[in-house]
Amino acid sequence: MKRRVCLFGLSANPPTGEGGHVGIVRELSQMKMMMPRSRSRVNNHNNDDGTANETETESETDNSNKNNVNEDVKEERFHEIRILPVYSHMFNEKRGRGMQASYEARLEMCRLAFREIPKVIVSNDEEKCFEWYANKIGMTKEEDRKNIRVGTADLLDMLMDDTSTNSNTSDSSDSDSTQAEYSFALGADTFMDLSKLKWRRAADIFQLLNGRLVVFHRKEENENENENVVNKMITSDSKYDLECRDSYLDLTELSQSCSTNKDLDQRIDEIAQSLHTKCPNLKENIILLNVPSLTSVSSSRVRNSVGVDDEFLEMSLSPDVLDYVKKNRLYSFAE
Numbered sequence: 411m412k413r414r415v416c417l418f419g420l421s422a423n424p425p426t427g428e429g430g431h432v433g434i435v436r437e438l439s440q441m442k443m444m445m446p447r448s449r450s451r452v453n454n455h456n457n458d459d460g461t462a463n464e465t466e467t468e469s470e471t472d473n474s475n476k477n478n479v480n481e482d483v484k485e486e487r488f489h490e491i492r493i494l495p496v497y498s499h500m501f502n503e504k505r506g507r508g509m510q511a512s513y514e515a516r517l518e519m520c521r522l523a524f525r526e527i528p529k530v531i532v533s534n535d536e537e538k539c540f541e542w543y544a545n546k547i548g549m550t551k552e553e554d555r556k557n558i559r560v561g562t563a564d565l566l567d568m569l570m571d572d573t574s575t576n577s578n579t580s581d582s583s584d585s586d587s588t589q590a591e592y593s594f595a596l597g598a599d600t601f602m603d604l605s606k607l608k609w610r611r612a613a614d615i616f617q618l619l620n621g622r623l624v625v626f627h628r629k630e631e632n633e634n635e636n637e638n639v640v641n642k643m644i645t646s647d648s649k650y651d652l653e654c655r656d657s658y659l660d661l662t663e664l665s666q667s668c669s670t671n672k673d674l675d676q677r678i679d680e681i682a683q684s685l686h687t688k689c690p691n692l693k694e695n696i697i698l699l700n701v702p703s704l705t706s707v708s709s710s711r712v713r714n715s716v717g718v719d720d721e722f723l724e725m726s727l728s729p730d731v732l733d734y735v736k737k738n739r740l741y742s743f744a745e
Contacts, residue, residue, distance in 0.1 A: 412591040416488040422495040422516040425523040427728045429705035432523055434626055437701045439527050441487040491529050493520050497536035511740045522730040542568045563611035566618040593622035601625045605681040616685050621692030626699045713741040
């Protein structure tokens with residue numbers, strides 16, 4: 411059986427707490443799926459020479475549960491939640507407004523933020539993908555590499571490349587890239603952009619994943635509040651263009667969505683019809699996940715906070731992450 415791995419990319423600059431990234435990852439970790447209750451029957455009979463011979467027959471439903479409405483059983487949807495902080499080359503460690511914490515610092519903050527959640531692995535696959543892609547296109551000069559941009563499709567190419575030495579991370583339990591089935595988690599508004607093919611190689615992403623997307627959002631009763639939040643966040647983070655969004659710089663900030671379930675259902679129908687030839691199972695494989703804990707917290711609000719009291723920071727970040735930020739003086743409020 412293939413390991414079911416959910417990829418979750420984020421800027422982690424910094425990773426937010428229960429009202430943001432941590433709450434999303436916790437929900438991903440707890441997701442279940444229905445599986446048929448079955449057992450394999452083995453028929454034992456003797457060969458002509460008297461030795462036992464075992465013939466395995468097809469799995470059959472347990473008769474005791476044949477007429478039981480609870481015949482199906484719940485199973486963990488994902489064996490692994492793989493956290494992927496977006497990789498920034500050293501030439502691009504600081505971009506636009508605000509301070510960009512180093513890749514190593516963001517990896518460590520993710521380890522601190524998610525270490526209590528089962529099945530979570532913080533991976534440097536993004537960094538490995540950068541190197542894999544640079545080698546693939548034959549770019550060896552360090553100065554030239556600063557212009558390289560890798561996206562989600564490139565990452566999936568690497569993970570699914572049997573010949574790639576980078577396809578298995580030291581942090582991951584995958585023994586073989588062919589033994590993993592990947593899904594990708596993203597926010598509702600981010601999904602809307604992806605489904606409109608605004609990302610680089612967007613159609614390839616759907617095809618590589620066979621449509622296995624988990625689209626997270628908040629309850630619709632918060633719809634008006636969400637719209638205001640998203641509008642503010644898009645304004646404050648307008649420095650990120652769509653290609654940067656393909657590197658999922660801060661999906662949580664775009665996930666607290668003004669897109670309703672109706673909007674999402676309509677868009678899923680449209681993209682499923684558009685990509686039917688390339689991805690016939692797209693509609694069935696997309697999952698909408700309500701994350702009740704999501705609030706208006708965002709990484710940009712945290713890192714750009716000046717003169718705020720500790721109560722806001724304590725609500726926005728997990729205690730270990732906040733301690734790490736202050737100790738290492740990563741953002742203006744910690745200086």
